[in-house]
Amino acid sequence: MTTGKNMDASLVEAASTVEMAEALRASGAVDDLLAQIDTGEVALTGEGGLLPGLIKLALERGLAAELTDHLGYDKGDPAGRVLPNARNGTSPKTVLTEAGPVPLDVPRDRDGSFTPTLVPKGTRRIGELDDMIISLYAGGMTLRDIQFHLQSTIGTEVSHETISKIVDERSPMRCWPGSAGRWSRCIR
Numbered sequence: 309m310t311t312g313k314n315m316d317a318s319l320v321e322a323a324s325t326v327e328m329a330e331a332l333r334a335s336g337a338v339d340d341l342l343a344q345i346d347t348g349e350v351a352l353t354g355e356g357g358l359l360p361g362l363i364k365l366a367l368e369r370g371l372a373a374e375l376t377d378h379l380g381y382d383k384g385d386p387a388g389r390v391l392p393n394a395r396n397g398t399s400p401k402t403v404l405t406e407a408g409p410v411p412l413d414v415p416r417d418r419d420g421s422f423t424p425t426l427v428p429k430g431t432r433r434i435g436e437l438d439d440m441i442i443s444l445y446a447g448g449m450t451l452r453d454i455q456f457h458l459q460s461t462i463g464t465e466v467s468h469e470t471i472s473k474i475v476d477e478r479s480p481m482r483c484w485p486g487s488a489g490r491w492s493r494c495i496r
Contacts, residue, residue, distance in 0.1 A: 352407075354463020359407035367403075367412055370426045375415045378422050394418045403427060405435045408463045433474075437464070441474050451475070 332338045341358070344350040351357040372383070375395065381388040388394060398413035414424065423429060444454045451471045458464045 351463075354408040357408055357463070360405065360410045363405055363407055363410050364412060367410070367427060371412070371415055371424050374424050374426060375417065375422055379417060392419070393421065401427070403431060404433045404437055404464050404466060406437055406440060406462060406464075409465070437466075438474050441466070441471055445471075445475050 329338075341350065345352055345358070353359050376382055379388065379391070379393060379395070381391070383395065394417065396416045396418045398415050400411065401414050402409050402411045404410075412427065414427065416422065427434060441454055441458075444457060445451075449457065451468050454471050455466060455468055458466050
């Protein structure tokens, strides 16, 4: 149940988001952007799209903040020169999101002790993509249909094998013996 304080905070956040959107619209920036989307100059989703670009900026900013917290000093701070651990460039990584594939530059530290929590090591899918796949599967779509649907709607290429793994991981299966003692009757 949502408490009064949480409800008030979410209303304030929604109001500030609406105000921000209204300020952008009033400046004309949104109209220009929407016109470019309408003409096809700017893609909204998929590779090179606006939303994946915004997601990239937000995630990389968050990852940089995590590394700063881990190291204990800001980038360019002279105090960091005397400490044994330091920033050590970035590693490329592509994660799949609902808006399409997002290429990231994940920051590293010199001694390899930095473990990001925003995009954990080994993570290849973030957001609600897994939930979307499970929902489509539960709705009766085949794995190949789901693969085609994701490619055509959000520009995300997810292999048949990956979709199968997601479905297997997230869908518990109950089986019981059929005739001749074989485990043949299963329900997801």
